[in-house]
Amino acid sequence: MADAKLSAASLPAHASPHPMANPGYGKRSAPDQHRRTNHDFAALPPREAAIAAYIDRLPDGADISVKTLAKQLPYGQCALRTALNNLQRAGHLRRGREHLASDSGSARWITRSWFSRTARDDDWWAAFTRGDVPKEPPPDGPPRQTRSRAYVLLAALGRETPALSLSAIECAALAPLVADWYERGATDTDVLRALTSGLPTPVHHPAALLRNRLTSKLPPERAPARVSLRILECAKCGVPGRPEALPGGICRACRGERAADRHSAPVQASTIQARAAEIRAAMSERRQERTPA
16 A cells, blocks of 8 residues: 555646756765665555655756655645654655865855655764765675676767677776776766877777877866855754754754753854854844745
């Protein structure tokens, strides 16, 4: 029964595509998720499983607000709001803000809704907000032998350019060189263009030619990525806070809990001031979004 409802809710009854949010907003997929299977949300109640499966298949940037989901799925806004909160408690969803800095030096806070097919605990989400995503343990069972993206590209070269046909051993030997290109931000198109443009006629030694091109045309290293600054928000009241203050995505006040008195070392004034500035900026951005144009 749950599987039938899951399948029905995963595919809307009408043919119109799911609306996208304004540029920069909407769904964002969490990193390092397990591969999709037919049992990803089996631990959830049927309604939550159906909604999670639907959101999981939406592209990044899709509008997953309660109002938009209510127009696409056979659930009312009240039911959807409750279900999304349940998905937060189960570790599949977090809402918050991310501080983005542009190359020109300007910066702004962006509303985010992070979704993870793989359920995460509070410690994982806390590490995620710091930009320090923990590595997932290997899945149960024997590891499957899979070909790398670089190997697949090299093995397919001969289909489009017969002069560059390679053996399995040659593909395996050259794959690490292609992987170096990927690490520096190159796309498959970039690699193929470098390997196939301006070929000599005839090509006497394909593997030697490709090794030379992969080495001599290697693009420069990318600039270090900026560390993202993220703040999570309570799913019920929207107050921003540190991950440890939002267990299950809900603040302690909304959970009906009172903060316990604790003896701890005094917090530095600079830390308090920086954190207060972050929260003020986030609250100001939130008020601006709610103000009609």
